[in-house]
Amino acid sequence: MIPLLTDIDREHDLLRALDGYLAAVGAALGVGEESCTADVDTPVSAYIALDGRLARNPDRDTALLWDERHGWSFAMETHSGEDLLVLAYLGGDLVPTPGRVADFVAAICSFEGPIPAPVPPVSRSDPDGVLSRLACYRRDRPADALLLPQAV
Structure with a gap:
């Protein structure tokens, strides 16, 4: 029996959705x-x-990190x-709405007190669940559209 979905197919689907x-x-x-x-x-x-940068660390760049085990975290460059210094985890849903992620970033950026040490959420591993949750964001572009300039 030959599986219909190979690892290459799954990786392609995952990359397009992510x-x-x-x-x-x-x-x-x-x-x-x-x-x-x-x-x-x-x-x-x-x-x-x-x-943006945090007011309390104006000389350090900031970033969001995401992984399939912990979801989103807010981090600061060293x-x-x-490695980046993780300052906070969003927790909850591994694939929250973009608006929820934006609210998380706004809350971190507006927080004025000392940020307590971050506690990572419980590690979850559900690759198929993550892929199915990301599927609604999937973008398909023909391979040549990524390489060739668009006609005007």
Whole structure:
């Protein structure tokens, strides 16, 4: 018996869906798609560079991180080029609406007190569930549309 859905097919579907989800979250945050990257290795993860900085750390860039186990987290760049410092986790749904993610970022940026140490949500692994939740964001583009300039 030959499986109808190969790992390559699943990876392609996941990348197209995650690409669309990141574009929608980026739009809700007011950042362009050039600020978004995805990695479909295990665990599937994503990164969105944010335009704003925290008032209490004006010299450090901020970003959103997402992975299929913990969902979204808000992070700050370090001066040393090491891993990002996670400041907070959104928790709850692994694939929340773009508006919910934007509200999370706004809450972190407006928080004026010291941020308590973040506690990651319980790790969940449901690759098929994540893919099905991302499916509504899927964008299909012909392969040549990504490589060739559009006719005017």
